[in-house]
Amino acid sequence: MAKRSLRSLAVQSRRVLVRADFNVPLDVRGRITDDFRIRATLPTIRWLMEHGARVVLISHLGRPKDREPELSLAPVRSRLEDLLGMPLRLLPDCVGPDIEAAVKRLTAGEVVLLENLRYHPGEGAETRDQEPDFADRLAALGDAYVNDAFGACHRADTSIVELPRRLPAAMGLLLEREIRAMEAILTAPKRPLVVVLGGGKVEDKIGVVLHLLPIADRVLIGGGAAFTFLKAIGYEIGRSRLDPKQLEACREALARSPEKIVLPTDVLVAPDVASPAGSRVVPVDRMPPDWVGVDIGPETTRRFIEILRGAATVAWNGPMGIFEVREFAQGTKAIARVLRERSGQDATVVVGGGDTVAAVQQFGFAEGMDHLSTGGGAMLEYLEGKELPGIAALPEAEG
Template identity: 35%
Template sequence: MKNVNDFNFADKVALIRVDFNVPINQNGEISDETRIQYSIPTIQKILSDGGKVVLISHFGRPKGNNISNYSLKFLIPFLSKKLKVSVKFCEPCIGEKAKREVDQLKNGEVLLLENLRFYKEEEEENEKFGWELSKFGDIYINDAFSVSHRFHSSITVIPKFFKRKCIGFLMKKEIDNFDNFFYGKRKKPITTILGGSKISSKINIIKNLLIFSDYLLIGGGMAYPFIKKKGGNIGNSMTEKYNEKIEKTLESILSMNHPKKQPNMFFFPKDVIAADSFQNHAKTKICPIHNIPNGWRGLDLGPHSIKYFCNIIEKSKTILWNGPLGVFEFSNFSFGTKCIAKKIADVTKKGCFSLVGGGDSIAALKMEKCEKDISYLSTGGGAMLEILKKKTLPGIKAIDI
């Protein structure tokens, strides 16, 4: 599969699908610029060749509506500063005005088009919408790993209209690191940590994880359906509604042993910080995870769980982590997740290979100022989960055809 190093972009327009769907705070400021920062080298390569850049991205979920709060215009000052060029902006991402803006670009210039999701066709894998966007470039580049698991027009349709297409440096780095994780000389013991609240999005990858994991730590909202299935009382702890298929998968997973017939491959929290309501300043107490009183809900790892998980992490040589281990958005219930983040960073400094993905996981590392100690931070949460199912992402397949 070709990457940007395989092309000379002199006098060419590069249409780059990036993912600038970055988190912003209440003041409208970018709170985590990781995705943008990782895309800068690709843009700079085109500019250094003497080419022109047209950037396309989505932001939030406007659901096909032109909503000012979801405009990408707020990125212009930030991008201009990072790229050290005056980045241009065009409000419609398709149409005659956008075409004129692209045609007027000079070598070394950058144009950012408005939010793709202002058009419902983007999320419908619409051929006509993809064709309209394809008019804006000579070479198509996918540098948006984090949305490459989606069948969207800018990911799977646009590449059909290009003979010259490739992946960017961000995408290449993601693929190389996952290849290294799956097929490289990863050292044992291997520990996988799964958190988050939605079991439906992760349960189907667990059997694949069992193939190579020595320890599988399951926390956050992911743990409660398992504990309940094992007969524990989880009180009012949040559990996603799931169907009969997931119910049977839960049962199947719990009945599985290690491929080498070694039991105790799954590890769940021992205790939790339980709260009497779902709010940051709720009344709390420590409870065994299998005995949470009715009216109370587990919102974070308890002290024994933190020590228990950290002891396993301490003896690991390879670590994969996706998802927070508590209600991380509440500061009073983020301690467990931050402790795990710090421990992963500590063992990485001692020679462990660590691969971390998911916004909250990366945010926890940044809160502890240890994100630079991790071997690799993946920009994708959902895309990371799809790769863990050992699937080829649609966005990668579209380039590789």
């Protein structure tokens, strides 16, 4: 059933706790290198401001072991100020009497950001018993709750699953868009449906492959994930990434639907990932034993593009190679280019995963994509058919 929407929540003059996903990458100087997740939450923040809510933003950042200052949300506050065009306070904690008093003083349309939730052990699902009153203390700050953190919905953290049990709750505009995009893939997709999977970890992708095989028309596998599949067939893969624990699952997937799974027929290899000058293209059955696969080859790229040009729905998670190195980025760039073109025509294209979205942005193809997902693991688990704790915790839509 559909979940309750932000639009049906009474927010005028009420303190609304907004669980955002501001877990953004930072450089060594603590500067944000990609504000995609922050910008994605702006429609929800602005909607609440326009409807007179007293907005209290909460999020985690990284995995602090204590209160490391480098994991403060101060850089997020600065970026939000720029994006919203208004001053915004960062309170020094996320619970406690002083924080409650500051939140109570908020006026309609005002926004405040609380400090990193993970500074408290009570936020984590595994460490919740160390601070059992954390959920109640957090809930005391709000009159209502909005979840707009799709990227964290696959985790059963306190702010994700306990707050909806204590406050009137709804999904934010971003979470609503994310669910709609995922359902467009899983429920009666326009055909043909093509799934493109890459990246390094087969263990993150194999569940998606097995779940989507009955649904998808084609599953294209590139990146580091392809090499475990190629090894499962019996090919030499040199020093390319291999997950031996997933070999049997790869064989199972290939046995189930050999006509649907499309693997590389050629790859770009290099003596070392740090040696792009010595790279060359080889067929997958002639890979040098001591070399490493770094990208799909031109023949594979052409084959993937041909399939994608005929697709009506595409889900892509995981780059085709080590796109951060210019010489190893051609496969990923070509896929991003054709999917941007298809987005502007009659296809529905959903792109997710931090590295994949970063690649699309790096190549200048983000503008015009139908949907760039803020979820990496959350997107994969949704497409795997798993129930995400953060979505399950929200109330059903009325009527």
